Structures are given as structure tokens and as C-alpha cells.
Amino acid sequence: MSSQVSGDLSKIEGSACKVTYKGTACGHTEGGVTLSAKPKVREVKVDEYGDTVADLVYTGDDFTVRARFTEKSTQVIQTAYQFGGRIHASLWGIGKLPGTRGQSLGGPLLLHPLDGDGVKDDVLLHKAVVRDTADVGFGSYMNDRMWDVTFQALIDETVSGDRLLGQIGVSAATFV
Secondary structure, X not given: OOOOOOOOHHHOOOOOEEEEEOOEEOOOEOOOOEEEEEEEEEEEOOHHHOOOOOEEEEEEEEEEEEEEEOOOOHHHXXXXXXXXXXXXXXXXXXXXXXXXXXXXXXXXXXXXXXXXXXXXXXXXEEEEEEEEEOOXXXXXXXXXXXXXXXXXXXXXXXXXXXXXXXXXXXXHHHHO
């Protein structure tokens, strides 16, 4: 029997995801990794049609990735508290002077679904920076300590064409 909606069950995907930031894997995640790709648009209205939207004009993208990292590692701490800095090998400072720009801190963010077909399902953000974090729990044996991080894709002017923020499908040549 074929699908009444012309669907193909073999095209439904879901798995864990390896997150690599600035070339280093961030370890285990919990609750999945979510990607939000929302186009930004400006409404065009004309008097003849009142408040009805006559057209939409694309003005940019709001592209974010959310992940909950479960491992307390140097990579995760340096990622979550990106607006900090290394004091020495085992000490990471929190808080930079105001005015520090994300472009100076950002780097490549690679999402690799573990059930993917090679790298064709990978998502690469050329320059991502941590935009937000959530509370980290301390003082409870009932919950694991986790680092919730929201990455924001920034424009990478070194990349041309229709991929200023990133791409879906990655080749080995991407990293050369």
C-alpha cells in the first residue's frame, strides 16, 4: 500500500548530533540540538488594500542554533562564557570590557547528525558567536550540570554568494 499523502517514510530523520565549534568537538548534548532559520522580512502595504499585506521584502536572516552541553570541559566553558578569556591553563575569566564585538570572537560551528549520509546533511555556520546562555545548576544531586548555549550566525564577508551565514551540506574542501 502506498502513502495517501505521497510521503516517503525513509526520508524521516532523527538522531544525536555532534557539535564542533572552532574546530573542537563540544562532547555530549542533552535534549537535542535545534536550528532556527527565520527569514526577516518587511511588510509592504498600500492604501488601496488597507492593512492587508501586499508583498514581503526579504531583509536578512535570523539563524540560531541551541544546544545543551552536558560535559564540563574546557571547550564547553570557553564556549559558554565566550565573552571571557584565558587567565592561565586551568583558569577562565568571565567578563570582558564592554564593546567587545562578536565578529572578533566568532568561529565556525559545524553540526553533524550522526545518522547523516556522510557530510551532505551537515550544517556549517561560517562565523557563529554565543548570543545567549541559560542558568547552570549548582548544588543539586537531582540534576546534572548543563550548559545551554544559543549561537547566532554572523555575516562572514570572506564567503561569497548565497552563503554569507553558512550552508547545508559540507565537503572536505570547505575546511581547506
